[in-house]
Amino acid sequence: MQKKQGKQSIVFACPPVITSTANIGGPMEGQGLLGDYFDHLMEDNLNNLSSWEKCESYMLERVIKTAIEKENNELSAIECVFAGDLLNQLMSTHFALRALSRPFLGLYGACSTMALSMLAGAMAVDGGFFQKVAGAASSHHDAAERQYRFPTELGVQRPPIAQWTVTGAGAAILSATGNGPGITAATVGKIVDLGIKDTNSLGPAMAPAAADTLWQHIQDTGRQPAYYDMIFTGDLGSVGKALVIEVMREKGLDIADNFEDCGCMIYREEQDAHAGASGCASSAVVFCGYIYQMLLQRKWRKILLIGTGSLHSPTSYQQKESIPCIAHAVAVEM
Amino acid sequence: MQKKQGKQSIVFACPPVITSTANIGGPMEGQGLLGDYFDHLMEDNLNNLSSWEKCESYMLERVIKTAIEKENNELSAIECVFAGDLLNQLMSTHFALRALSRPFLGLYGACSTMALSMLAGAMAVDGGFFQKVAGAASSHHDAAERQYRFPTELGVQRPPIAQWTVTGAGAAILSATGNGPGITAATVGKIVDLGIKDTNSLGPAMAPAAADTLWQHIQDTGRQPAYYDMIFTGDLGSVGKALVIEVMREKGLDIADNFEDCGCMIYREEQDAHAGASGCASSAVVFCGYIYQMLLQRKWRKILLIGTGSLHSPTSYQQKESIPCIAHAVAVEM
The missing domain is CATH 3.40.47.40 (Stage V sporulation protein AD)
Incomplete structure (x- = not known):
């Protein structure tokens, strides 16, 4: 195979x-x-x-x-x-x-x-x-x-x-064996950098990488966005999330109804987190808690988790470099 | 299998x-x-x-x-x-x-x-x-x-x-196919930290991790040190290298004749590198140059490369932590 x-x-x-x-x-x-x-x-x-x-x-x-x-x-x-x-x-x-x-x-x-x-x-x-x-x-x-x-x-x-x-x-x-949802597919990301240099704008910087990996996942596997009950990105926040929806729309795909960003699911409006959550733990706590529970409860049967990473360092920022980003996807099905 | x-x-x-x-x-x-x-x-x-x-x-x-x-x-x-x-x-x-x-x-x-x-x-x-x-x-x-x-x-x-x-x-x-030496086996390291805090002593800090992985490789695969024409560590330098030989001798194994450290192979005495070379490139340049050439020329047929890593950070050093180390091994055979 x-x-x-x-x-x-x-x-x-x-x-x-x-x-x-x-x-x-x-x-x-x-x-x-x-x-x-x-x-x-x-x-x-x-x-x-x-x-x-x-x-x-x-x-x-x-x-x-x-x-x-x-x-x-x-x-x-x-x-x-x-x-x-x-x-x-x-x-x-x-x-x-x-x-x-x-x-x-x-x-x-x-x-x-x-x-x-x-x-x-x-x-x-x-x-x-x-x-x-x-x-x-x-x-x-x-x-x-x-x-x-x-x-x-x-x-x-x-x-x-x-x-x-x-x-x-x-x-x-x-x-290798046991009960629970399985990881059925994955897409390895490549680095995407559209030139954003503002390290306060990590969501917008990562959005093109997320869209690139999602698009590649669709091309490679033939699974349309509707194949998944939900598609999640890791920590694009509200601004980055909107950008992914727009990029995909320009490619002729509407993901507005079954797409959410883990960074928009964690904090309440009044917690003053501004555009949302970020960090490795954003997708980690949401996937290993809420999403996994919803899969076990069969609320969702097929989800795609797209981890999004901003790969800049303080040194690269000080050297006035733009922000290289990557996104890796795993498909989890019950 | x-x-x-x-x-x-x-x-x-x-x-x-x-x-x-x-x-x-x-x-x-x-x-x-x-x-x-x-x-x-x-x-x-x-x-x-x-x-x-x-x-x-x-x-x-x-x-x-x-x-x-x-x-x-x-x-x-x-x-x-x-x-x-x-x-x-x-x-x-x-x-x-x-x-x-x-x-x-x-x-x-x-x-x-x-x-x-x-x-x-x-x-x-x-x-x-x-x-x-x-x-x-x-x-x-x-x-x-x-x-x-x-x-x-x-x-x-x-x-x-x-x-x-x-x-x-x-x-x-x-x-997956082609000509050249093959990677026949590998041993995944675990973190070893015997309490060294001096970041000038990275070779001695890493030596126990190298010995641990070599010993585990022997236990797991049944391959004695003599199975390999040469065993290489990554960047222990002269002090760390001597410690690995001593630790293995205490375990009843003599590796003095077919063991070398890449960190001891790069610089000449008069280049003032002190205890030897270090860094990711130490094992990278030696393996991808000299060792690979010697394998192609059949000077050696079986080698074990044990990459050695000191996992400290400037922050952990400033917080007075000791140095966690790891070693991963790959067996390469012609």
């Missing part, structure tokens, strides 16, 4: 099953629209730890442990972990994995990491290398602000187009 | 073939011991570009293009690129991949990236997802110094145990 489809896509021969997921959030996420769809909520963004980075490590470690416990399994049953985060040198992921002591492949896809980890993990399971792996991603609002917008003490006013980095983490257990 | 062996290893069913490689170095690398084994050498560390980071992007782009040209193929034949570097948010890799516009999975394994990219790429090929992929890694001395040891203008004297980050890049084309 030909697993590769078209130019950038894969159809899995034996769709890896998402046998369990877990997520965690901070107080702001708990007060948001999906507050009932978290396994764990922290009372503050430090959780009695000595740094935001340690708190992020704790979250990633916690969701991987919780996800495997929820399927009544031991940590040792996870044969390999695919994970990443937003911090320089994946700091949070590495300290979490040091504590977990499991075989580990580090990924960097910025905010596309949750989809990327499931894509890479599904290849490892469908390829016959492992029976059970974990895909996971995290972000932490304060750790990310310190890294990308230091010194935050300046108190620069956030423009309305800016988004709010989610404090949270999500983990999914992918198994 | 069972592809997974033991706890952390894989034996590939249809070993992906390394059909081509390419490498590039800077002037110091060209003047070193392996100066004759480079495809390209730059006259200086900027190569007429405006930043060290852009120069690193150029190197990564160049080796991927050269590797595919050397097998008389087009860039479009590469179905997916697996790559990474040392910089925050994989800056060099992302700008290189923006230029190449190929489907791309970003990896972070610090200096273990070359082995990691071949491991992940081999899984994608053997798993039947792609026919031809590229694995690649880069580092740049000045870009790395700016990031890890800023302000370098202070001119702090380097201790004798310190290593020198290689300016260079390497790429390997992995194909």
Whole structure:
């Protein structure tokens, strides 16, 4: 059987099953629209730890442990972990994995990491290398602000187009056998950069990459947008989301009715997150909580998750470079 | 057929073939011991570009293009690129991949990236997802110094145990069919951290991870060290290399005769690199040049490349954390 489809896509021969997921959030996420769809909520963004980075490590470690416990399994049953985060040198992921002591492949896809980890993990399971792996991603609002917008003490006013980095983490257990929705297909993204240089406009910067991957997914697999009950992007926010709808409309496809952005699903209007949520945890907490629950409840049977990542660094910004972006898609079907 | 062996290893069913490689170095690398084994050498560390980071992007782009040209193929034949570097948010890799516009999975394994990219790429090929992929890694001395040891203008004297980050890049084309040595097996590392906090002692910090992965590879596959003509680690330098030999001797295995560290193979004594070379490019330029040539010439038929990565970040160092390390191994046989 030909697993590769078209130019950038894969159809899995034996769709890896998402046998369990877990997520965690901070107080702001708990007060948001999906507050009932978290396994764990922290009372503050430090959780009695000595740094935001340690708190992020704790979250990633916690969701991987919780996800495997929820399927009544031991940590040792996870044969390999695919994970990443937003911090320089994946700091949070590495300290979490040091504590977990499991075989580990580090990924960097910025905010596309949750989809990327499931894509890479599904290849490892469908390829016959492992029976059970974990895909996971995290972000932490304060750790990310310190890294990308230091010194935050300046108190620069956030423009309305800016988004709010989610404090949270999500983990999914992918198994060769078992019950749950399966990862049936995936599309590997390529880097798209239309020249946006404003790091407050990450949603608009990422929108062309999301549209490119969605369009390629349709071309490669022949699945029209209506094939999916819902199509989700990771963290485009309200401005980026509208742009994707418009780009697809220009290509003759109407996705307005079955397309949503995880970044628009987390915070309430009055929480002042401006254009919505962002960060690796945006799609991670929504997929590993609400979306997975809705799949289990058969509210949706087929969804496409398009993780969206802005791949700039503070150094590239200081060197006046534009923002390279990427989007990876995984199709999850019940 | 069972592809997974033991706890952390894989034996590939249809070993992906390394059909081509390419490498590039800077002037110091060209003047070193392996100066004759480079495809390209730059006259200086900027190569007429405006930043060290852009120069690193150029190197990564160049080796991927050269590797595919050397097998008389087009860039479009590469179905997916697996790559990474040392910089925050994989800056060099992302700008290189923006230029190449190929489907791309970003990896972070610090200096273990070359082995990691071949491991992940081999899984994608053997798993039947792609026919031809590229694995690649880069580092740049000045870009790395700016990031890890800023302000370098202070001119702090380097201790004798310190290593020198290689300016260079390497790429390997992995194909489902073709001529060349094959990737027959791999061992996925787990994070090992014995508490070293001195970021000048990266070789000693990484040595336990290298020994752990080598030991696990032997346990999992039943291949004794003598199975391989040569075992290479990535960038332990002279101090770390001696520690691995000692740790293995304590476990009852003598590897002194068929073990070398890529970090000890690049610079001449008089080049003042102290304990040796380091960086993603250490193993990348040695594997994609000298080692690959020796395999093609049948000087060696079976080698094990153990990529070694120090996963600390400047932030974790400032927070007084010890250094988490990892090592991934790939077995390459002619």
